[in-house]
Amino acid sequence: MAWDSIRGHDGPRSQLAQAVQAGRLAHAYLFVGPEGIGKHRFATELAKTVLCEASPGPMRACDRCPACIQVQAHTHPDCFSVRRAEDKNELDVDTMREFCHRLALKSTRGSRKVGIVEEADEFNVNSANSFLKPLEEPPAGSLLILLATSLERQLPTILSRCQVVHFSPLTPEDVRAVLLAHGVQDPQRLNHLVRLSGGSPGRALALHEESFWSFRQTLLEALTAPRPDAVGLAATWIKFAEEAGKQGPAQRRRTVLAIGMLIELLQTALRVAFGNDAEAPDPMNAPEAERLRPFAERLGVDSIADNLEACLEAERQIERYLQIGLVLEGLLNKLFPLPVPQRSR
Amino acid sequence: MKVSCLRENLLTACQMVNSAVAARTTRPILANIKAIAQEDMLILMATDLEIGIRYELRGVKVSRTGMAILPPGRLISILRETTDEDITLDVDGETTRIRLSTGRYEMPGGFPDEFPDLPPFDASGRHHELTAGTLRTLIRRTAFAAERKESTRWAVTGILWEAEGEQARLVATDTKRLAITEGPATIHGEADAQTQSHLVPAKAIQLLDKNLNDDGELIRVSLKTNEAIFQTERALIHTKLVEGRFPPYRDIIPKKHAVQLPISVSELLVRVRQAAIMTDAETKRVDFHFEMGRVVLAARGPETGSSEVEMRLPEYTGPVIDIAFDPAYLIEMLRAIEGEPTTILEMTDGMKPAVFRVGENYLYLVMPLAG
Numbered sequence: 118m119a120w121d122s123i124r125g126h127d128g129p130r131s132q133l134a135q136a137v138q139a140g141r142l143a144h145a146y147l148f149v150g151p152e153g154i155g156k157h158r159f160a161t162e163l164a165k166t167v168l169c170e171a172s173p174g175p176m177r178a179c180d181r182c183p184a185c186i187q188v189q190a191h192t193h194p195d196c197f198s199v200r201r202a203e204d205k206n207e208l209d210v211d212t213m214r215e216f217c218h219r220l221a222l223k224s225t226r227g228s229r230k231v232g233i234v235e236e237a238d239e240f241n242v243n244s245a246n247s248f249l250k251p252l253e254e255p256p257a258g259s260l261l262i263l264l265a266t267s268l269e270r271q272l273p274t275i276l277s278r279c280q281v282v283h284f285s286p287l288t289p290e291d292v293r294a295v296l297l298a299h300g301v302q303d304p305q306r307l308n309h310l311v312r313l314s315g316g317s318p319g320r321a322l323a324l325h326e327e328s329f330w331s332f333r334q335t336l337l338e339a340l341t342a343p344r345p346d347a348v349g350l351a352a353t354w355i356k357f358a359e360e361a362g363k364q365g366p367a368q369r370r371r372t373v374l375a376i377g378m379l380i381e382l383l384q385t386a387l388r389v390a391f392g393n394d395a396e397a398p399d400p401m402n403a404p405e406a407e408r409l410r411p412f413a414e415r416l417g418v419d420s421i422a423d424n425l426e427a428c429l430e431a432e433r434q435i436e437r438y439l440q441i442g443l444v445l446e447g448l449l450n451k452l453f454p455l456p457v458p459q460r461s462r
Numbered sequence: 463m464k465v466s467c468l469r470e471n472l473l474t475a476c477q478m479v480n481s482a483v484a485a486r487t488t489r490p491i492l493a494n495i496k497a498i499a500q501e502d503m504l505i506l507m508a509t510d511l512e513i514g515i516r517y518e519l520r521g522v523k524v525s526r527t528g529m530a531i532l533p534p535g536r537l538i539s540i541l542r543e544t545t546d547e548d549i550t551l552d553v554d555g556e557t558t559r560i561r562l563s564t565g566r567y568e569m570p571g572g573f574p575d576e577f578p579d580l581p582p583f584d585a586s587g588r589h590h591e592l593t594a595g596t597l598r599t600l601i602r603r604t605a606f607a608a609e610r611k612e613s614t615r616w617a618v619t620g621i622l623w624e625a626e627g628e629q630a631r632l633v634a635t636d637t638k639r640l641a642i643t644e645g646p647a648t649i650h651g652e653a654d655a656q657t658q659s660h661l662v663p664a665k666a667i668q669l670l671d672k673n674l675n676d677d678g679e680l681i682r683v684s685l686k687t688n689e690a691i692f693q694t695e696r697a698l699i700h701t702k703l704v705e706g707r708f709p710p711y712r713d714i715i716p717k718k719h720a721v722q723l724p725i726s727v728s729e730l731l732v733r734v735r736q737a738a739i740m741t742d743a744e745t746k747r748v749d750f751h752f753e754m755g756r757v758v759l760a761a762r763g764p765e766t767g768s769s770e771v772e773m774r775l776p777e778y779t780g781p782v783i784d785i786a787f788d789p790a791y792l793i794e795m796l797r798a799i800e801g802e803p804t805t806i807l808e809m810t811d812g813m814k815p816a817v818f819r820v821g822e823n824y825l826y827l828v829m830p831l832a833g
Contacts, residue, residue: 191488192578194511198488215486221616222512222663222702223688250614256705 119180119189120162123155124291129282133163134176142167143280145252145261147237150284152266153319157235159284160262164188164196164231167260184226194225198233203364206438208236213244217251220259229258237263238270245272252278286316301325313381323374332357333378337405339453340382340412347453351446358441369435372445376435380428382409387421389413427451463499463528467519469549473541475506475519478697480534481669484510495537496577497530497551507580508534509700513666514580515673516698529574530558540567580700583693588651589684590625594694595677596645597670600632603798603824605667607641608634617706620661623685625649630683633711639791640711640827641798647683659708660685666692666701673697715827716815719808721752721780727805731796733773737761738789740769746790747831752783761789785812786831795826 120130129148136142148156165178165188172178178185187193199216201208216232224230232255240248252275255261263279265271287295292311295318301307306325314321335353339345357375361367389406390413413421431448435441476495484492487510498505504519530553541549544562552559556571583589592600609618615637622633630647633640673694674681682693692699737748737759744763751758756775762768795818799805802820809816818826 202486212486217614219512221619221705223705225688225702256616 119165120177123158123162124295125287126155126159126284129159129284130176132282137166137176142260144255144259145263145279147263147265147271147276147279147281148284149265149268149281151286151315151317153314153317153321153323154284154286155318156264156284157233160233160264161188163262164193164233164260167229167231168193168196168227170227195227195230196233197231198235200235201239201366203366206239206365207241208234208239208244209241210243210247213240213247217248220251220255220261224258229260230256231260231262234261234263237265237275238267240272240275242272245275249274249278287318288316292316292318292321296321296325299325313377315377320374320377323370324378328357328360329374329378332375333382336375336379336382337408340386341408345453347449347455348446350453351442351449354445354449355442358445365438368441369438372435372441373432376428376432376448380425383421383425383428385409386413386416387418387425390416390418390421424452463497463524463530463553464526464550465497465499465504465522465524466548466550467504467522469541469544469546471519471521472504472549473538475504475517476534476538476541478672479506479508479515479517480538481672482508482510482513482515482699483534491531491572491576492578493533494531494572494577495534496574497532497553498574499524499527499529501527507577509578509580511578512702513663513669514578514700515669516580516700517673518696520696528553531556531572531574531577532558533569536569580698581689581691583682583691583698584684585682586651587684587686588649588653589682590630590647590649591680591682592630592645592647593677594674594679594681596630596647597681598674598677600630600643600645601667601671603643603826604632604634604641605664605671606634606794606798607636607639607826608664609636610664615706616704617661617708620663620704620706620708621667622708622711623660623662623683623690625683625685633708635709635711637709638788638829639795640714640825641795642711642825644823658687660690661704661706661708662690663701663704666690666699670694670699673699714815715825716808716810716817718810719817720810721783721808723775723778723780723807724804725775725807727796727799727802729773730805731793731800733759733771734789734792734796737769737771738793740766741789742766746788747786748789748792749784749786752778752780752785754779754782783809783811785809785816786833787816787828788831791828795828799824 148160150156162178165185166176168184168188169178169182170184171182184193188196197219199208199212202212220230220232252261268276268281289311292314293307296307296310299322301310310321310325313324339350354375358368358372361371385406386409389410427448431444434444479495483495487493492510496507501524502520502522504522504524506517506519508515540560544564546562550561553571558569558571560567605621608621609615618635618637624631625647628646629644631642631644633642635641670692673696675695679695684691688703690701690703734748738761740761740763741747742763742765745761748759748761751760755778757773759771759773760769799820806819807816808819812830815827815829
């Protein structure tokens with residue numbers, strides 16, 4: 118059963134199973150949880166369960182009937198999803214109207230249909246408003262699933278019309294299993310990815326790419342260099358982000374992932390500065406910790422914590438669509454300040 | 463596949479099919495048309511999963527049968543930019559080649575098998591037939607009245623299609639006006655056990671309208687629970703139906719009226735347009751003052767000024783009635799029945815709906831503006 122291939126998320130599963138069993142499946146659910154933890158997979162399974170034409174039992178799908186196969190292949194006429202256009206930062210009103218129009222047509226195969234809004238974080242006010250009425254009273258037999266990363270990013274009007282289902286990050290064991298299933302074999306890399314993932318296999322898999330690791334090396338060298346070149350590093354970083362292609366969202370994503378690697382390096386340094394590097398979660402990285410020691414000792418706990426703060430701030434700024442170049446230059450200037458000449462009194 | 467045909471015919475066929483091609487789609491193959499070359503005809507297909515069309519182009523020379531995926535935009539441009547009389551499509555694997563007297567084109571294709579199929583017309587089930595001439599009139603007189611904005615009142619964005627007795631009936635409303643028209647039809651097959659309403663999306667009606675040719679051509683219509691299929695001489699159009707309950711339109715047609723008055727269609731159209739010149743986006747209102755022997759139409763806007771237009775009604779002997787309409791609602795209807803000499807106007811007072819009738823078969827109800 119494909120349901121069984123979903124790791125974790127037992128809470129949401131039993132919550133929905135109870136609703137299905139009681140015949141009280143709501144018409145709209147908001148799935149909230151970090152990116153890359155399998156919300157979309159879960160939504161697809163739920164769609165299958167609802168649309169399955171040979172259901173072996175409540176909250177189960179047969180995975181063999183045409184309906185299940187079509188949902189899996191994204192070709193089911195009554196299961197449709199919406200996401201923003203690749204070059205757009207928002208889910209715009211035209212896209213949403215088209216989605217509502219499809220919702221307003223009768224279903225093809227049976228009496229039910231499932232609509233999935235993949236990026237409910239990205240509504241703008243207009244598109245959200247155009248969606249309120251269908252969200253409140255969708256046509257009979259429809260199920261709407263909205264996928265979001267945080268409750269704060271939802272408009273109250275959307276929030277009040279959905280039942281919220283919380284998804285938590287996966288446990289390290291589950292992330293490890295998912296990565297193994299995706300063919301990550303090198304044990305050192307595996308450990309490292311699990312630690313970087315923060316419970317999100319999607320994030321770990323995005324990082325499982327050679328260019329990230331060579332870039333990480335660049336970051337490490339910059340941190341340990343006696344005279345770091347902030348300007349040069351910013352240029353390298355911007356170039357690295359642009360390798361994602363021309364689209365802004367992809368570039369931002371790549372930048373944020375790279376900031377995640379910088380954060381991890383700074384965390385190691387912080388641990389060294391505290392002097393408890395012996396308890397590092399990944400003892401194999403001891404040589405790296407050793408390389409970071411001079412940096413850690415030079416800056417001290419407080420400065421490293423400030424730098425971490427700056428990284429988080431940069432992440433937030435990028436999510437708010439600030440220009441990547443500006444954010445990175447600001448961040449790196451803060452990390453590697455030019456020596457200020459001592460002023461004599 | 464390899465097919466030769468008249469350029470003009472192929473261009474018409476492509477343009478016809480192109481209106482069903484998906485504009486925005488997550489499935490790239492739907493942005494294309496599928497071509498199937500059979501013994502003596504070329505079939506072109508397009509669908510956006512809501513509306514689909516299958517168009518048969520006859521009178522073509524097929525040297526090699528087969529299937530192809532063609533990009534409609536560029537294909538239409540190629541056909542439009544040349545003056546060659548005949549054109550040859552040569553599809554080999556995934557590559558389409560077009561050779562002209564002045565050049566040649568090569569386009570990549572896709573996998574024809576991935577393209578979704580359209581269900582065939584099922585002549586054994588319940589369906590009805592009407593002539594293209596009748597259908598064209600039915601569509602012309604109702605489709606304009608459906609809600610055109612992207613509305614959340616889904617049901618009224620569609621056009622209600624009914625067939626019973628010897629009649630086919632189309633009904634459209636945007637809740638401020640209502641158009642009902644009937645035309646002769648032949649019904650085949652047993653009626654379904656449960657009656658249900660069939661709401662056809664406006665886009666499908668437009669596509670159907672475009673595909674009507676000679677007045678005498680027979681059009682077959684099959685209305686199913688979730689879909690409708692139209693078969694014209696050359697094209698098969700498949701559409702999903704709109705969800706929702708159409709308003710119970712029979713209940714709002716007034717049974718009684720104080721005044722029944724024949725009016726010349728062409729003259730009323732001219733007068734309403736004359737009066738409407740002085741409306742603006744804010745007002746959109748023409749006041750009608752009916753009195754013995756005449757009606758005075760007046761409009762004014764804060765910046766545009768005011769107009770007063772008189773129309774003689776020698777037959778009118780009834781009471782004085784003041785009633786106001788949105789001129790666009792009258793003009794659209796009067797254009798749709800252009801060619802008819804007169805329409806019968808029924809009304810009671812300035813607060814109750816007014817009804818325009820043409821013969822037994824057409825009724826247009828419009829709500830007056832208040833105040």
